[in-house]
Amino acid sequence: MAADAEGNDLGAVALPLTGHVGIAPSGTTVPTSSEGANPALTIPGLRKLGLLTTDGGPDWTTEPSGDPIEFWQDGYSIPSGLANATLAVVLAQTDPLSRELTSGKVPDANGMIDVDAGGHTNRYFLWTEEVFKNGATRRRAAPNAGVQTVKVQKSERGTVNGIEITFKVDRSPSINNTHFREWMIDAIATVAPAVTAATPEGALESETVTVTGTGFIGTTGVTVGGDPATSFSVVSGTSLTFVMPAGIAGSAPIVVTNDAGSSSPFTYTRGA
Known part of the structure; x- marks a missing residue:
């Protein structure tokens, strides 16, 4: 603003x-x-x-x-x-x-x-x-x-x-x-995010997942298997959390997006 x-x-x-x-x-x-x-x-x-x-x-x-x-x-x-x-x-x-x-x-x-x-x-x-x-x-x-x-x-x-x-x-x-x-x-992102880890593996709907990586300042969205996270919170430039959305169990790559671009899909398995 x-x-x-x-x-x-x-x-x-x-x-x-x-x-x-x-x-x-x-x-x-x-x-x-x-x-x-x-x-x-x-x-x-x-x-x-x-x-x-x-x-x-x-x-x-x-x-x-x-x-x-x-x-x-x-x-x-x-x-x-x-x-x-x-x-x-x-x-x-x-x-x-x-x-x-x-x-x-x-x-x-x-x-x-x-x-x-x-x-x-x-x-x-x-x-x-x-x-x-x-x-x-x-x-x-x-x-x-x-x-x-x-x-x-x-x-x-x-x-x-x-x-x-x-x-x-x-x-x-x-x-x-x-x-x-x-x-x-400032919150303005200058580089696209990169995801290096997400824990815990196999999270269920409504559970919180912690993501580590780089470039998280200014994050505008998090998706899991293409589904937008229920909510997310940026902890720092190298850490954020999100709430697992509803979706089909199995492979569900995580993608983090900011104003500079999107991370490469990070391999993740959603729980049943």
């Missing part, structure tokens, strides 16, 4: 649907501009933090700190150059990775950790990816981050016992002494 005469564009409204947050070892190379815009991008050594709570998605804070530098001439000042940059997320999973982040240590074979509430000094490469309803994707890479605060939320019956983690993001010479690198990737 194009902007109207007042500059209002509903298609540019960012309504988050899904995404992920991950960490990689300190020193991981930050993607270049073109690498970060590639839907098929993978970050070596990235470990995703799993499910987040409904209200615990990536919460970035970027604000200048310190008083501006004033000059004798009235009306002239420059920022101090100091900044407070953080990322807060609320993890829904209590697993070895979340516990490692909170303590800086890996649980032993018995699941035990000696926790020092004073924190730890481990450094991480941070990666966030957010997919919006309009098909756009926002990616951010922060190569110099550490855990600032940890709060395990109060245990209440019937609610997720989330783990709120705030990362302090510092400047890095690898990205020109800035805090993080950001990409905003």
Whole structure:
């Protein structure tokens, strides 16, 4: 949708649907501009933090700190150059990775950790990816981050016992002494999709199938044996899900289509 005469564009409204947050070892190379815009991008050594709570998605804070530098001439000042940059997320999973982040240590074979509430000094490469309803994707890479605060939320019956983690993001010479690198990737497809896998095999009508491959940003349709999927959802440029439509059991090639074209038929067998 194009902007109207007042500059209002509903298609540019960012309504988050899904995404992920991950960490990689300190020193991981930050993607270049073109690498970060590639839907098929993978970050070596990235470990995703799993499910987040409904209200615990990536919460970035970027604000200048310190008083501006004033000059004798009235009306002239420059920022101090100091900044407070953080990322807060609320993890829904209590697993070895979340516990490692909170303590800086890996649980032993018995699941035990000696926790020092004073924190730890481990450094991480941070990666966030957010997919919006309009098909756009926002990616951010922060190569110099550490855990600032940890709060395990109060245990209440019937609610997720989330783990709120705030990362302090510092400047890095690898990205020109800035805090993080950001990409905003439009939903417009520039290459046709390619399907490399679909699971589970033999899905029945109304069951959900996960498809992996490339070029899924901007997907406009999914067919199974020529039948349109009941519904589909783009998770990322390399992953989407669809609901199996009604159809005859047996060979039913999967085809994914976007504005740039259609994938080659991927061999798939529909369940009886």
